[in-house]
Amino acid sequence: MAAPPLRHARTLRRLARLVAERTLPRAVLIGRGAPDRRRVALTFDDGPSTLTDDYLDVLEAAGAHATFFVVGETCLKYRASLLAIVARGHEVAAHGYTHRPFPSLAAAELRDELKRTSRLLPPAQQRPLVRPPGGQVSAGSVARCARAGYTTVLWSVDSDDCRTNSPSQVIANLAPQRLGPGDIVLLHEGQPWTLEALPPALSALREAGYQMVTVSELCSRR
Numbered sequence: 027m028a029a030p031p032l033r034h035a036r037t038l039r040r041l042a043r044l045v046a047e048r049t050l051p052r053a054v055l056i057g058r059g060a061p062d063r064r065r066v067a068l069t070f071d072d073g074p075s076t077l078t079d080d081y082l083d084v085l086e087a088a089g090a091h092a093t094f095f096v097v098g099e100t101c102l103k104y105r106a107s108l109l110a111i112v113a114r115g116h117e118v119a120a121h122g123y124t125h126r127p128f129p130s131l132a133a134a135e136l137r138d139e140l141k142r143t144s145r146l147l148p149p150a151q152q153r154p155l156v157r158p159p160g161g162q163v164s165a166g167s168v169a170r171c172a173r174a175g176y177t178t179v180l181w182s183v184d185s186d187d188c189r190t191n192s193p194s195q196v197i198a199n200l201a202p203q204r205l206g207p208g209d210i211v212l213l214h215e216g217q218p219w220t221l222e223a224l225p226p227a228l229s230a231l232r233e234a235g236y237q238m239v240t241v242s243e244l245c246s247r248r
């Protein structure tokens with residue numbers, strides 16, 4: 027059978043995720059938070075980077091807290107940036123050690139990726155979170171992460187900032203009318219266009235009454 031066109035492949039992946047999110051316990055997989063309060067979680071993948079401090083300044087100016095899904099190898103390179111994320115009140119969580127897709131790894135390799143990354147991060151206050159690189163999951167990889175004690179975190183709104191380098195497009199993708207309470211928003215660290223989009227995008231969200239919190243805060247019952 028011929029491979030489905032890209033658009034259909036993305037739709038199928040989204041459907042598979044929706045089914046997984048509705049059927050798996052929230053300790054195993056989260057795709058969005060409870061819609062009971064006007065809160066969203068901003069998540070930044072792939073850091074730390076040379077731009078981390080600038081991202082942190084923008085978040086502080088907007089009164090926002092976020093979750094940074096960091097890559098183990100990159101944490102070694104930008105240790106000070108990793109510490110700055112934590113010192114400034116944000117959450118750090120795992121995004122693989124080498125950024126290889128989890129479904130492509132043998133069970134022992136995936137365990138090793140999780141363990142090596144966790145040694146670089148501060149101890150989690152609650153069940154640790156992991157975002158699989160590229161959001162790529164299989165039933166097996168999600169189960170292996172859960173057995174290792176991790177909750178897999180996907181997202182419900184994609185800023186698409188890895189498919190465009192236009193700040194105005196990222197701003198449009200984060201417009202308040204495209205978001206709802208409980209949404210988990212995918213963004214990426216280390217990208218000048220994302221950094222440029224953040225101040226106007228975050229101030230629009232704030233004006234629309236949204237509080238920007240970490241994934242753990244969004245999913246806690248407090």
Ligand SMILES: [Zn+2]
Binds near residue numbers: 125
């Ligand atoms: Zn990534």
